[in-house]
Amino acid sequence: MQNKQAVLEDGQAAHVTDTHDWDNFVDDDIMQQKSAIHAEEAKKIPFLGDKEPISSLAAEYQSGSPILLEKIKVLDEQYAAIRRTRGDGNCFFRGFMFSYLEHILVSQDQAEVDRIQANIEKSRNALQSLGYADLTFEDFFALFIEQLEGVVQGKEGSISHEELVSRCRDPSVSDYVVMFFRFVTSAEIQKRSVFFEPFIMGLTNTTVEQFCKSSVEPMGEESDHVQITALSDALGVPIRVVYLDRSSCDNGGVSVNHHDFMPTASDLPNASVSAEKNNPFITLLYRPGHYDILYPK
């Protein structure tokens, strides 16, 4: 205890000499170091990579677990390609963003665009009724809607596939869209706090509101089942998550598990999985701590 105090006082002595310097604090050093790490990470992989064959995954595990290599072979049979995302804690949202917008760009599904826009308006209303000031979220909403309208072809602001890729790599678009999803997720969790509370209590032992403030809204906070469920429900978009981990099956053969997050009809609190058995058009590959995008064959 006393030693600790002495150390702390030393620390202060060091600081006192610098108190007038705007930039001379330990915490700033930490921030700088943190952003240096991020910059390093950024050099290695952009927010969003290029399409790669599944076999490129195997290269990562050459000397690793044989189970994983077996599973990658299985993946290779079912999926055509992988597109990596940067492991900066936003990978789930970033993967979702690109996957969703790319789907609209390819399918030109106007009904889906109309449907999601209605859900976006619901999220906006939810945020307002939760007491969020408009100015704190409207830019993020506007930016996503702009991208959504951009991928619908045949209009003035329409964008190409290359443009979509480059926008998803540009922080001034990409981070705003990630933040938009964080707002939507947070609003959904708080709106249905009774439903989410037990999951959140089990995970972190905090209140729903606290969880949203500390694990949903801040950039770089990783997403888990709770966030994925909430985003899928809020936007009404099913998401398939394929798990690549070392768990093996009892029956001897290796298979790759997946879980489909099927949105529930949010106006019916006890509604079960939605009746339409659509295959999710968004597929993400989960490896502990990280999500990449998968392309089915």
Added chain:
Amino acid sequence: MADKYNLKNPAVKRILQEVKEMQSNPSDDFMSLPLEENIFEWQFAIRGPRDTEFEGGIYHGRIQLPAEYPFKPPSFMLLTPNGRFETQTKICLSISNHHPEHWQPSWSVRTALVALIAFMPTNPNGALGSLDYKKEERRTLAIKSRDVAPRFGTPERQKLIDEIHEYMLSKAPPVPELSPSQTSEEQEQPRIEEAKAEVDLQNPEDSPAGEENADQAADEIVEEQELPINANPDPNPAGIEASTEIPSAVSGTQSPQKSNTMIQNLKPETRVQKPDDRMFTVAAIGLTIAIVVLLLKKFIKSTEYGAVFMNGGS
């Protein structure tokens, strides 16, 4: 102001919206505006929270918004001596950039100022850049803070500071007199404060100002009502609601993380835990001595017996 900036830049867009919102929903508790020449640099003043030793005080400071705003937090620095935060030092709040992991884009300058006001009366716990002055000293500083706005930066900035000061003076009632029940150890204090408060009321410009700026203070105060600050006096309830909710969440997260980065303050009253430590130390030493004595006793006894036994045996 807007035409100088690239409105496509999302940070600029957001900041301009916050300026607009700040002007259309003015608060009696704070005022904050960016410099004309740089919207990433703001000046602010907050009013000392009611029912605390800061009541009636007007505390000025500057805000720097990063280029990545609102993804990165703004930093806050106070300019008015206040006895709670050091001046010209970045403030350590979990809402400002000393705890960047807690900042979130759903917060705004308004939210941060509300949080800052809420933080004034909290225990600094040795936080970086915090001060732990006695209540009486803080009250004295609160009175002084009304006399004149701090002098800082370019004439342009100074003009803004002075305008904000005038606005706050019109909103913040003077430092209240201490009721007898509030009077603590020091009996001298209330009398000084009363005297000063009177001076304040009569002639704010001429009353004794802070040591460093007393000389130039009087003539540099700019007339009030230059800014269209009061344009729309009815506050938007949604905005207020949003911002008042956050401080409680912040204070909830604040305390656990503090201790590791924070430094023990050198003010005498922060050493309250000392006696406890000493008691434990004394107890530990006492116990050790007792054990040693017991062991010694046993050792002596056993060697005696042993000697007797061995003697007897030979």
